[in-house]
Amino acid sequence: MAFLNNNTRVSSVTINGVNQTSYLVSFTCSDASANKNGLISTVGQVVLAGYGETPSMEDYDRNNFRRGQQVIVDITLPSGSTVRHPRGLLYVLSTSYEPEADQLVVEVGCRLALAALTEDVSEILPLVPIPLDPAQQTYQNISASFAAAGKYLFQDNQGALVSDYFFGTDSTAGTQAGEWVSVYGVTTQAASPLAGTSPIPDQIELSFQVPSDALVTDQSGKIDITETESYYFLNYPGTLFIRKPVVPSLEPQPPEPTPRPPSPSSGCGNPIIPPDTSIPSSGPASSPTPGGGEIDSCSAEYETKQQTTYVPAYRNQTQRTEYTGPGGQVGRVYTETRGPAYEANGQYYADKLAYCRFTNGSACNPNGGCRMDGLFNILQSYSEQQNYYGPANELVRTVTDNYASTLSGAIPSDYRSGEVNGQGTTWRSLSTGTMYRVSRVVQTYNYGTNQTIQETETWTSVTSRGSGITGSSIDALRGIKTSERRISTTITANPINPDIVNTVRTNTTERTSKILLSSNYITPPGVAGPYILKEQIPVPVLFEDEAEIDQIVDDYSSYLQRFVLGDAYGVALTEALSEQIITNWRPGMPFRYHDPRNGRLMAMRMDACAWGVDQNAALVATNGIWGGYSNGTVSIPNNLVGDSRPDMGSGGTPPVGPGAPPSVEGETAVENGNLSWEVNVDITLSVIKDFWGETGVQPILPTDTTYDFSATLTIWCAGIIVATGGLVDTDGNGSIPLEYGGNLVTVGATVVDGDLFA
Numbered sequence: 208m209a210f211l212n213n214n215t216r217v218s219s220v221t222i223n224g225v226n227q228t229s230y231l232v233s234f235t236c237s238d239a240s241a242n243k244n245g246l247i248s249t250v251g252q253v254v255l256a257g258y259g260e261t262p263s264m265e266d267y268d269r270n271n272f273r274r275g276q277q278v279i280v281d282i283t284l285p286s287g288s289t290v291r292h293p294r295g296l297l298y299v300l301s302t303s304y305e306p307e308a309d310q311l312v313v314e315v316g317c318r319l320a321l322a323a324l325t326e327d328v329s330e331i332l333p334l335v336p337i338p339l340d341p342a343q344q345t346y347q348n349i350s351a352s353f354a355a356a357g358k359y360l361f362q363d364n365q366g367a368l369v370s371d372y373f374f375g376t377d378s379t380a381g382t383q384a385g386e387w388v389s390v391y392g393v394t395t396q397a398a399s400p401l402a403g404t405s406p407i408p409d410q411i412e413l414s415f416q417v418p419s420d421a422l423v424t425d426q427s428g429k430i431d432i433t434e435t436e437s438y439y440f441l442n443y444p445g446t447l448f449i450r451k452p453v454v455p456s457l458e459p460q461p462p463e464p465t466p467r468p469p470s471p472s473s474g475c476g477n478p479i480i481p482p483d484t485s486i487p488s489s490g491p492a493s494s495p496t497p498g499g500g501e502i503d504s505c506s507a508e509y510e511t512k513q514q515t516t517y518v519p520a521y522r523n524q525t526q527r528t529e530y531t532g533p534g535g536q537v538g539r540v541y542t543e544t545r546g547p548a549y550e551a552n553g554q555y556y557a558d559k560l561a562y563c564r565f566t567n568g569s570a571c572n573p574n575g576g577c578r579m580d581g582l583f584n585i586l587q588s589y590s591e592q593q594n595y596y597g598p599a600n601e602l603v604r605t606v607t608d609n610y611a612s613t614l615s616g617a618i619p620s621d622y623r624s625g626e627v628n629g630q631g632t633t634w635r636s637l638s639t640g641t642m643y644r645v646s647r648v649v650q651t652y653n654y655g656t657n658q659t660i661q662e663t664e665t666w667t668s669v670t671s672r673g674s675g676i677t678g679s680s681i682d683a684l685r686g687i688k689t690s691e692r693r694i695s696t697t698i699t700a701n702p703i704n705p706d707i708v709n710t711v712r713t714n715t716t717e718r719t720s721k722i723l724l725s726s727n728y729i730t731p732p733g734v735a736g737p738y739i740l741k742e743q744i745p746v747p748v749l750f751e752d753e754a755e756i757d758q759i760v761d762d763y764s765s766y767l768q769r770f771v772l773g774d775a776y777g778v779a780l781t782e783a784l785s786e787q788i789i790t791n792w793r794p795g796m797p798f799r800y801h802d803p804r805n806g807r808l809m810a811m812r813m814d815a816c817a818w819g820v821d822q823n824a825a826l827v828a829t830n831g832i833w834g835g836y837s838n839g840t841v842s843i844p845n846n847l848v849g850d851s852r853p854d855m856g857s858g859g860t861p862p863v864g865p866g867a868p869p870s871v872e873g874e875t876a877v878e879n880g881n882l883s884w885e886v887n888v889d890i891t892l893s894v895i896k897d898f899w900g901e902t903g904v905q906p907i908l909p910t911d912t913t914y915d916f917s918a919t920l921t922i923w924c925a926g927i928i929v930a931t932g933g934l935v936d937t938d939g940n941g942s943i944p945l946e947y948g949g950n951l952v953t954v955g956a957t958v959v960d961g962d963l964f965a
Contacts, residue, residue: 215784215825218283220253222299222313223276230255232310233821234280236294238361238794240815240830241373242770243745245353246331246346247361247794248319249294251818253278256310272302273658274696278315282825284786292825293792294818295364300324301696317362322346326704329599334360334370337759338749340713341535351745356759357766359794372762373795374769374812374834382810382834382877385799387787388869389780389831390843392803397781401830407775408740411722413764415744416715417756429530437522444553445560447516448573450509511573518582522546533600537705543589548639549581551615555637556581558619562634585639587612594705597654602702605650613641613681616670621677643676644668644683652702659701663691715747722764724772742767769834772879776833777811784818784825787868799871800831801841808841810834810877839874 219228236251280295297315304311322328323346332344336356339348353360353370360370375383389395523545531538549556560577567575588611595604614637622635646667653660666683670676679685695701748759778800782788788796796813811831819826844867 215282215284215786216823217820217825218281218289219279220281221277221279222253222272227253227255230257231822232256233819234292235817235819236297236315237817238294238815241354241359241794242774242814243354244350245355245359246319246323246350247359248323249297249317249362250300250320251294251297251315253313253315254310255313256308272299272311272313273655274299274301275321275655278313280820282784282789282820284789286786290789291364292818292820293364293789293827296362296366318366318368319360319362325701327599327601329601331360331368334368336370337746339746340749343746348746354766355744355746355748355763357762361794363793369793371793371795373814374766375795375797377769377834378765382879383797384874385797385810385871386791387785387798388841388871389782389798389800390803390841390869391801393843394782394785394869395780395800396783396826397779397828399779401774401777401779405740405771405775406738407771408724409737410724411740411742411764411767411771413720413722413742413744413760413767414717415720415760415763416717416747418747418749418751419714419716429535431528431530433526433528435524437524439520439522440517441520441547441550443516443518443579444549444557445516445579446557447514447560447579448511448564449514450573451512453508453510511570516579518547518579520547520550521584523584532594532705533596536594536596536600536602538594540592541589542591544587545584546587547581548583548585548614551585551587551612551639552617554619555614555617555622558623559634559636562623581639585612585614586642587615588645589642601652601654602705603652605648605702607648608644608683609646610642611645612639613637613643613676614639616643616645616668616676616681618673618675621675637676643670643681645670646683650702658694658696661693661695661702663693665689665691713747713749720760720764722768724768740771770832773812773832773834776809778809778831778833779828780831781826781828784820784827785868788827795832797834798831799837799839799841801869803841808837808839808871810837810879835877835879837871837874837877839871841869842872843869 217228217231217234219226220231220234221227232254234251234253236249238249239247241247276299278297278299280292280297281289282292282295283289294317297317298321300314300316300320302311302313316324319331322331326346328344328346328349331349332339335349335352336358337352339352357372357374358370359373360368363369377383391398525543527539527541528537529539529541530536556579559580563577564573564575567577569575588609590607590609592605592607594602595606597603617637622637623633646665648666649664651662651664653662666686666688668681668683668686669679670681671687674681744760744763748756750756750759780800792813794814794816798811798813800809800811801807802809809831811833813829814832815830817828819828
């Protein structure tokens with residue numbers, strides 16, 4: 208830890224406007240890497256603990272520090288001024304309490320972390336540099352869109368979303384100046400190579416997708432209809448009878464029992480009561496027979512038996528989805544089911560058949576000419592769901608109504624009255640075309656700054672209690688109401704996002720491009736190469752203008768090339784938090800790293816930072832992405848701000864008084880490798896031979912048409928070479944002077960224009 212003039216430390220920590228500084232144990236957070244990742248989110252922890260007589264920090268109900276509350280961290284600089292920490296405005300994500308330590312751990316994150324948690328990208332979607340198909344508008348694809356353009360999006364310490372290029376204005380023309388300097392062994396508290404780096408490739412093969420036709424558009428308002436048909440067989444609920452021959456038994460029969468009146472059958476429908484046998488209806492009287500049948504004088508060789516009847520059924524279900532919500536989300540869903548009428552109320556049709564048999568049946572005609580009814584299709588049920596959305600396109604209310612045929616709610620007293628031996632003596636037919644509301648379910652979502660409240664109200668028709676369809680109103684809104692309320696500080700109570708219509712994607716064509724890395728590095732042995740790294744732009748480049756496509760490919764190629772080399776030559780550094788770092792910090796902030804032992808001064812950029820603050824100090828650890836070697840000179844003052852050596856390395860007492868940070872002087876160039884390019888030239892040669900002489904008369908062609916000829920091919924290269932650093936003039940004839948050893952790059956600045964190979 209640095210001591211001299213380096214007392215950067217916490218000034219205040221407030222959560223939801225309440226000062227928690229005296230309870231602070233530590234504040235730590237980290238930023239995501241910008242390597243192939245465009246959304247630089249920040250997550251971390253604030254650890255609080257109670258001291259002495261202060262109340263316990265327990266928060267079992269997650270109510271004191273609720274999701275979305277602001278966490279503001281201010282720090283005091285060595286100069287004594289108070290400023291906002293570079294990551295000093297975050298939001299509560301969740302909390303956890305450690306009883307043994309009496310410590311409360313508050314999980315915090317930036318606005319991007321909240322967007323990833325809630326899957327609400329409405330705020331960041333309009334900022335994407337490369338358009339996305341509606342079906343691809345997710346958090347991950349938005350991040351890929353920024354990365355594909357070589358850019359990033361992050362939230363600054365004032366809460367604003369800021370976008371820029373990670374490598375700034377770095378190009379072959381120059382590299383941005385460093386905004387602070389890290390000196391190994393002086394200000395740097397720890398240094399190590401970047402972990403997990405890959406071998407440097409000789410070439411990167413970059414593939415990308417471009418539109419092969421017109422871009423798809425938002426299809427909000429589209430209607431999708433799904434229809435399902437089913438063919439099956441069902442057991443008809445009513446009881447039917449058939450006449451079957453009596454098979455005589457060869458064994459002696461016991462005396463016939465005294466006949467008893469038939470008892471009501473179980474299941475749907477009532478049993479038939481045979482007509483009075485003392486008054487024949489169509490012939491001599493019948494006599495009962497064992498086994499439940501009736502032998503009559505119509506034919507003593509037949510008996511009446513019950514029969515199970517299976518009938519074919521057809522069902523049709525239609526679902527209509529209307530994408531009328533914002534962004535093509537589902538606005539309304541209508542579903543209806545049509546099927547056999549007897550499925551709606553089997554008891555009704557069983558009783559109807561039994562009543563007809565009771566009225567018209569006889570021993571000789573047990574079915575009384577009654578037919579199976581209800582085989583025709585009716586609208587059995589339908590439901591309608593309406594979704595309502597808020598200003599941020601979030602789902603705030605869902606209303607679902609379920610309807611059914613009134614026939615389905617009927618009970619026997621609704622269609623028959625008066626009974627003799629269990630049989631109705633009067634019958635009232637019911638309509639098969641009227642519907643009633645069986646239930647309504649309303650779900651309402653209220654989104655607070657730290658919690659989601661889900662309220663569910665359910666109305667149910669009185670028919671659910673077996674009251675039938677006569678008497679009071681059977682509409683669900685006049686029936687039974689229940690309510691439920693859920694409060695969650697996580698996403699448990701959040702609704703499932705409704706479907707979006709735009710599932711189609713733009714048709715694309717794949718292209719490839721080559722990225723040649725700098726050629727001034729040592730060529731590996733033949734057994735080690737070549738190593739070609741295959742990469743792809745993470746999202747389709749959905750531009751119709753070729754110039755825009757080329758620009759994105761160039762930007763991503765440069766971004767990818769710089770990260771491949773930057774990771775390979777990069778260094779992970781830990782520094783005391785100085786005023787230079789705090790001022791205007793952002794991802795990719797340029798700085799200089801000096802290694803006195805090797806005499807190297809390197810241009811670097813800050814990536815994947817980790818921050819730490821407690822009552823006594825403030826630190827930052829960063830992945831330094833290499834950008835080249837500087838020709839500048841490092842100046843280290845005697846009284847150095849941020850010195851990690853208490854004795855300044857001399858063993859004596861460090862000087863006092865105002866300090867100054869290290870600086871770089873005389874930097875005119877940053878060398879990051881020679882340019883490499885590949886040129887392909889198509890050459891076509893043709894020869895024309897005339898077969899006639901000076902008179903113009905074509906002679907008889909000889910059989911041997913093989914001729915020898917010679918040709919001379921001359922190749923030259925002309926143009927302008929532009930590179931970081933300077934170039935020397937060639938001799939007047941375009942040749943390279945021998946004293947330069949074939950190297951045109953020097954400290955001068957000259958443009959070469961002419962034939963280099965004359």
